[in-house]
Amino acid sequence: MFWDIPADDDAILLIDSEKDQILTFQAVQEKVEEAVHLLSSYSERKSLGFLYCDNSPESIIAYLAALQKRDAVLLLNAGLNDELKEQLVQTFQPNWVFTEEGFCKRNVAESLDIHPDLAVLLSTSGTTGGSKLVRLSYGNLQANAESIAKYLQIDRSERPITSLPMAYSYGLSVINSHLTKRASIVLTNQGVISKSFWDSFHKFSVTSFAGVPHTYKMLHRLRFDRMTLPSLRYFTQAGGRLPIDLAEYFHDVAEKNGHKFVVMYGQTEATARISYIPYESLANKKGTIGVPIPGGHLALDKETSELVYQGPNVMLGYAHSREDLKKGDELHGILRTGDLAEVDDDGFYTIIGRKKRFIKLFGLRVNLDDVEKMLEKSFSLPVACTGDDDRLVILIEGEDDQDLLRKAIVKVQEMYKIHHSGLKVHFFRQFPVLPNGKIDYARLKEEVDA
Known part of the structure; x- marks a missing residue:
């Protein structure tokens, strides 16, 4: 041993x-x-x-x-x-x-x-x-x-x-x-x-x-x-x-x-x-x-x-x-x-996702991990997604960029046919992480809801 x-x-x-x-x-x-x-x-x-x-x-x-x-x-x-x-x-x-x-x-x-x-x-x-x-x-x-x-x-x-x-x-x-x-x-x-x-x-x-x-x-x-x-x-x-x-x-x-x-x-x-x-x-x-x-x-x-x-x-x-x-x-x-x-x-x-990383938005079941992967691939930037059955929250690591914000919303609307009223985009200079290095989704959600 x-x-x-x-x-x-x-x-x-x-x-x-x-x-x-x-x-x-x-x-x-x-x-x-x-x-x-x-x-x-x-x-x-x-x-x-x-x-x-x-x-x-x-x-x-x-x-x-x-x-x-x-x-x-x-x-x-x-x-x-x-x-x-x-x-x-x-x-x-x-x-x-x-x-x-x-x-x-x-x-x-x-x-x-x-x-x-x-x-x-x-x-x-x-x-x-x-x-x-x-x-x-x-x-x-x-x-x-x-x-x-x-x-x-x-x-x-x-x-x-x-x-x-x-x-x-x-x-x-x-x-x-x-x-x-x-x-x-x-x-x-x-x-x-x-x-x-x-x-x-x-x-x-x-x-x-x-x-x-x-x-x-x-x-x-x-x-x-x-x-x-x-x-x-x-x-x-x-x-x-x-x-x-x-x-x-x-x-x-x-x-x-x-x-x-x-x-x-x-x-x-x-x-x-x-x-x-x-x-x-x-x-x-x-x-x-x-x-x-x-x-x-x-x-x-x-x-x-x-x-x-x-x-x-x-x-x-x-x-x-x-x-x-x-x-x-x-x-x-x-x-x-x-x-x-x-x-x-x-x-x-x-x-391809987590069993519990889903929200149901406008009757549509949305896999938050899928949205993250799609946006990371599109913009080559770290992305984290949270939300509930009322809205999808997209968090992008980087400086505030209104042009990128609009593109992210358009991309998600094209892919998932989600009305813009159900989308919210935030920018973070750096995502908070847990001691194990993974994104601290709970803290992200708290900061967004604050």
Whole structure:
């Protein structure tokens, strides 16, 4: 298992770029054993911990300690809002918490059992605004780590950088998949727009990074094509649909420099990954989500066209309360994704919408994702759509442009025969995004309605 760290290996495991500190496998395991001993002193039984984490050696050591002791652990961003923290504490009653100050035991009754297979809890949203958590097993974590390592051809010579939060399933999957191959990991809390991020990238000869669509929008603005990154081997994208023009841009940059650009699709409910586009197929399959990951299977519901995934990385189920932590496997490896899709003759799948991303305007059922894709393709600008059964709201990222506004309205009217009274167009300098990099539709809607 990837969390079983060899205690006699003096190769580098963690590189803390912000403290310029290097930890070997042996050094990490020594610290993990100390943490396990401490957690065992709290309780020999399986307990629940809250890990307020960042991309630091201390957070990874605490995570590995929880896995090695077989405690269940909820990963949360260290900077989470205090109100949300308290809400989760009241709902799930952790036996211990880990912060930047270290471990702390909480005096919580241990009357409620925790299922022996439960390893990790993750939020289903970037804000952790509710108490709906994904329950992941040890088998889920290991299966997904091995699958990712296989299709990305990760080996011990790789050296990724933590370009995403550890508490986000995509960011965590980068850590897990490289741990399973005993690769070194460069740790940073800096983003791609930070000079120090790229200084660390060069200093420690980073070989890969991961990003969500927002990451790649920033890199495009930074003129990624002009960067010289001799150590880079590949970079990956997931966490939402990347506009076709950006997919083409980054594919071209990768081709020019001998890198691999791998586009992926997944959900937290599947421990991060469901499908990927093999890098050699990206030129002809942009816009698709690719093929199932190794060990997984995709199919379409014949009646609804909903994408259904089956694999060993499918979660045990959801948790809404501490009581739910007793539950075992409720899904039995089958996940209904909530995405509508189609498949081509080569077995590549394309998302065509969300089951719940519809409005009914003037009696017409409108797929908001379809409108977004159509307008992005027409104007080569990021577009987000919200609305209700009274109006369709089109949000365009960029400076106010009345000519573009008129063209967008005309385009939608031509495509969907919607009266102009049911359309509203707004411009945003930059879309608000969740910590996981996806567009924050709730906040967009609030700002439009304000």
